[in-house]
Amino acid sequence: MSGPAATPRPSVPRRPRRHDPARRDRLIDAALAVIAERGVAGTTHREIARVADVPLGSMTYHFTSLEEVLIEAFTRHAESVARVFDERLGAARDRDAAVEAVITLVSDDLLGSRHDLVLSVELYVAAARNPVLKAVTQAWMARSRQALERHFDATTARELDALIEGLVLHSALSTDPMTPEQIRHAIHRYLR
Amino acid sequence: MSGPAATPRPSVPRRPRRHDPARRDRLIDAALAVIAERGVAGTTHREIARVADVPLGSMTYHFTSLEEVLIEAFTRHAESVARVFDERLGAARDRDAAVEAVITLVSDDLLGSRHDLVLSVELYVAAARNPVLKAVTQAWMARSRQALERHFDATTARELDALIEGLVLHSALSTDPMTPEQIRHAIHRYLR
DNA sequence: CCCCATTATGTACAGGCGTACGTACTATAT
DNA sequence: ATATAGTACGTACGCCTGTACATAATGGGG
Numbered sequence: 001m002s003g004p005a006a007t008p009r010p011s012v013p014r015r016p017r018r019h020d021p022a023r024r025d026r027l028i029d030a031a032l033a034v035i036a037e038r039g040v041a042g043t044t045h046r047e048i049a050r051v052a053d054v055p056l057g058s059m060t061y062h063f064t065s066l067e068e069v070l071i072e073a074f075t076r077h078a079e080s081v082a083r084v085f086d087e088r089l090g091a092a093r094d095r096d097a098a099v100e101a102v103i104t105l106v107s108d109d110l111l112g113s114r115h116d117l118v119l120s121v122e123l124y125v126a127a128a129r130n131p132v133l134k135a136v137t138q139a140w141m142a143r144s145r146q147a148l149e150r151h152f153d154a155t156t157a158r159e160l161d162a163l164i165e166g167l168v169l170h171s172a173l174s175t176d177p178m179t180p181e182q183i184r185h186a187i188h189r190y191l192r
Numbered sequence: 193m194s195g196p197a198a199t200p201r202p203s204v205p206r207r208p209r210r211h212d213p214a215r216r217d218r219l220i221d222a223a224l225a226v227i228a229e230r231g232v233a234g235t236t237h238r239e240i241a242r243v244a245d246v247p248l249g250s251m252t253y254h255f256t257s258l259e260e261v262l263i264e265a266f267t268r269h270a271e272s273v274a275r276v277f278d279e280r281l282g283a284a285r286d287r288d289a290a291v292e293a294v295i296t297l298v299s300d301d302l303l304g305s306r307h308d309l310v311l312s313v314e315l316y317v318a319a320a321r322n323p324v325l326k327a328v329t330q331a332w333m334a335r336s337r338q339a340l341e342r343h344f345d346a347t348t349a350r351e352l353d354a355l356i357e358g359l360v361l362h363s364a365l366s367t368d369p370m371t372p373e374q375i376r377h378a379i380h381r382y383l384r
Numbered sequence: 385c386c387c388c389a390t391t392a393t394g395t396a397c398a399g400g401c402g403t404a405c406g407t408a409c410t411a412t413a414t
Numbered sequence: 415a416t417a418t419a420g421t422a423c424g425t426a427c428g429c430c431t432g433t434a435c436a437t438a439a440t441g442g443g444g
Binding site: 387388389390392394396400403406407408411413 | 421422423426427428430431434436438444
């Protein structure tokens with residue numbers, strides 16, 4: 001019989017170590033996926049680790065606390081949405097084009113992704129209790145308003161921003177969300 | 193020496209039993225207070241019991257689960273806000289008065305209470321994952337729209353409702369919330 | 385090529401959680 | 415006055431959590 005030297009079969013096999021330089025980034029994306037699916041309340045170290053397929057210990061190595069994970073995740077989300085906002089409005093060359101950009105923004109970008117929609121509302125709630133997240137939210141809002149001010153005066157930009165917020169949230173929670181035509185109608189009526 | 197009959201000093205004194213018929217109601221209000229202060233995520237049987245000053249066992253006696261507590265609490269919140277909505281708009285006798293009612297609603301009733309504000313956003317998030325709470329939210333929205341339709345056509349009512357939502361949420365999250373004059377300006381501009 | 389700082393991995397621990405349940409008390413109907 | 419249903423109270427159990435930490439492996443700078 002062969003000797004006991006033939007890999008004594010450890011009761012719990014240690015999984016092979018992986019070379020994974022972008023792991024921290026992946027963890028932040030995994031966190032966003034978990035938040036979108038289960039909410040901040042259901043977001044745990046273990047669940048994020050499961051989704052990203054890394055051991056639990058990896059979470060505490062890359063982040064000092066769960067709060068840090070949430071902050072990094074929401075910062076990334078806000079940045080991502082704000083960038084789309086900037087791009088759409090930056091590409092508009094006159095006021096009419098800007099109005100169309102806003103309609104597309106609401107109908108396609110914001111309402112098109114349930115993922116992003118849920119993340120935004122989760123951020124609003126979290127921001128109510130975490131000063132850092134509140135700052136993240138405010139920076140995001142300021143950036144949106146600034147993008148609108150490329151085409152509209154300050155007062156209009158602020159009010160239009162609020163209207164966008166309302167249209168999106170309202171549609172998100174409704175059984176029959178507003179159609180793109182209805183979105184268009186509302187925005188045109190306000191800007192008429 | 194006196195016999196051991198002289199109340200043998202139980203190591204943990206049992207608190208006196210109280211006659212408390214309205215306890216279940218109080219628990220729902222306590223739940224709303226906890227949700228407003230700590231969020232749904234921080235709402236536990238024990239915390240609600242602490243706030244209401246009842247033992248833990250009282251929670252499981254009056255409610256079959258924590259989810260039931262949340263549903264009852266949010267239902268009460270929605271009902272309370274909807275009632276104010278109804279009353280304000282019901283008292284308006286013409287369209288101008290209705291416009292004023294909407295402005296008061298946003299400036300005073302909705303933005304005036306941080307408590308209610310937080311509860312509403314918490315409900316939105318919870319509704320994204322709980323079908324019962326989603327129904328509660330939708331019934332509330334339908335009722336608001338119906339109240340508006342006493343004075344405005346259906347399309348205007350829906351759009352105005354969205355604008356209200358946006359103005360409130362936007363102000364709630366901002367460092368410098370909109371003043372009543374700014375609220376008035378936005379609503380008049382949309383309805384002009 | 386080798387060293388070692390960096391990264392990966394598994395596990396232990398203390399605390400909080402929802403829920404179940406046995407017991408004690410009391411208001412009310414009889 | 416007594417029986418009973420309803421309510422109040424305390425506590426135990428198993429599970430999951432965030433976090434700390436000991437150990438192992440690797441790849442890039444000298």
